[in-house]
Amino acid sequence: MFKITEKVALNPTVTKMVIEAPLIAKKAKPGQFIIVRPFEDSERIPLTVAGYDREAGTVDIIFQIVGGTTMELNSLKVGECVHDFVGPLGRATETEGLKKVCVVGGGVGCAIALPIARELHEQGCVVHSVVGFRSKDLLILEDEFKACSDELRIMTDDGSYGTKGVVTAALDELVEAGNQYDLVITIGPLIMMKFVVKTCQKHGLKSIVSMNPIMIDGTGMCGGCRLTVGGETKFACVDGPDFDGDLVDFDEAMARGTMYRPFEAHAREAACNLLNQEVK
């Protein structure tokens, strides 16, 4: 059992939790993930490490409340425990030796991009961050990004904050203004990452993407998280979750992500009903 020591709603649909997990906190690195089960009968879901405090022995997770399991997780309060918390899994993002990097995050993906930007910044790398949200209400982690970025561009779909437009427009602009990057690291919805990779290719830039497919065990056993990367089958849990953006088959990954959509809708509704009853 893993105690929740802090819980903050970053926006109406995104929650940050700080979880007591000293062994994982000691080892976790940016880019790695955790398998979480809120309750004994819950599904196992992967959540990327959003931060850690090695001394306090805590790991941060930031999640969007999108389905049954994340609703269950969000129903837990400070002082209560998540049933299972396994990690740190996957390979850490390789940040060594990089001099100038653009980090591109979208939506809740920014939560995963932040520790990577932070680590790069601490290594003395020049960090340009581009973060995108649908609207101002959904904006998260602005101050945190400011603190570790040499330049920060905020984009919103509706123009309610920052600049109106998509993240690739900001990336284009930064490159066209003469910025040369060793690497572009992008984390967010698949469709966004696909277009960030295309933009990078246009400018001859290398890119790394962080994949978050359906998983069960997270240790290489089920093969549910398989992706086609450079024509080969790779498991996101043990070979990733970071992959060379140029090589990932995004269309296939997007299709696989919809496999349980009808079930998920049903599970979400069931969780809603159950949690509402408890509130009453």
Place this chain on the structure above:
Amino acid sequence: MAFNMDPKKCPMPTQDPMVRNKNFEEVALGYTAEMAVNEAKRCIGCKNKPCQSGCPVGIDIPEFIAHVAEGDFEAAYQVINRSSSLPAVCGRVCPQESQCEGKCTRGIKNEPVGIGRLERFVADWHRENVHTAPVVPASNGHKVAIIGAGPAGLTAAGDLAKMGYKVTVYEALHVAGGVLMYGIPEFRLPKAIVQQEIDGLKKMGVDFECNMVIGKVLTIDELMEEYGYEAVFVGSGAGLPRFMGIPGESLKGVYSANEFLTRSNLMKAYLPTSKTPIRTGNKVAVVGGGNVAMDAARSALRLGADTVYIVYRRGMAELPARKEEVEHAEEEGIIFKTLCNPVEIHSNEEGFVKSITCVEMELGEPDASGRRRPIEKKGSEFELEVDTVIMSLGTSPNPLIRSTTPGLETNKHGCIVTEGDEGKTSREGVYAGGDAVTGAATVIKAMGAGKAAAKAMDEYIRSK
């Protein structure tokens, strides 16, 4: 005492095939005491005990069977218990026809003695009738760690605990049991039996640490240097599923058998209350011919599929699955498409599996494995309409331990290299056994390896 000269084994009572293929309750119901005594009397008590030499853990089979014939079931249990820590499991899942029963003298002319069925009877009888608290062995003051709570790890843990070691078992999943929990379905091995074996170890003082992925959260070096374990046993299994590499394998509706069975067994997706989804479809093709393929096919049927095919590239005689599983699968209505191999999987407009193109095969000369090599028949392609495909092609050892343990030698297949039969690895104090060493094999072989390693670890620690 008169021998029972019946040429056939006493049949195993089972659930009716057309009833059981719709539920997850155990298929085989077990012998009654009368049946067991009767079957035990078929054993002629060979002096040279060929059956014992066929048992990977060396159970004194004629001795335990003689006790069954006398009706002294507890004495029989004590004989088995000297050599095997999981008899209720092995009686159910061992491939007896290629082990003990394959060497039975009665089997030369007639059916062999039903050794597996008797083992199961004895273990079940003991579980239901004897409730003595297990003896907690006196501590010898030494600590050992076991990585992986599957058959190899549980056996090593049990044997070391009996010798007085303080044993901690680290398990990556949220429950202990390994393949006995996530792989083998409830209808073949009830999970309550596995849980009881694990609880027995706990009562003996064995600690279980679940949710611990060794190699990630702690390394073997840390276990030995910082946690003070004097020896470590690696029984991390062969969990990584293989795929064929044919077009369409990443379509929606294509599973590895590991994923399909993990959803069903570990995450209980077969229960309506489970929060983990499973998409079984109506027409299912399971590719492969081993026990795991049979488990996946029979689970699919129970989960509501109308038609389930086993697609296997060799013939019925070459199926690597236990004979009883093949028979049970046939009785339940699984359709065997043998000498048949998939070459491509096709999708409908929504990206879900619609059909597979298969090619017919014929058997050529024996290959390196000694089995006749399947060869494609040119121009024999045909279409099989299915909406789910389950790939059951075997597994490879998990890379997490080898990639994080410097100096641990592995071979080109990723299997840990061991010296002799005792599981000694290239790292001092580190032992290994089970599928992590052999690649995918059987529960009993893993148990045999765990047993041998426990003995070697004890010798190593005592000689330090």
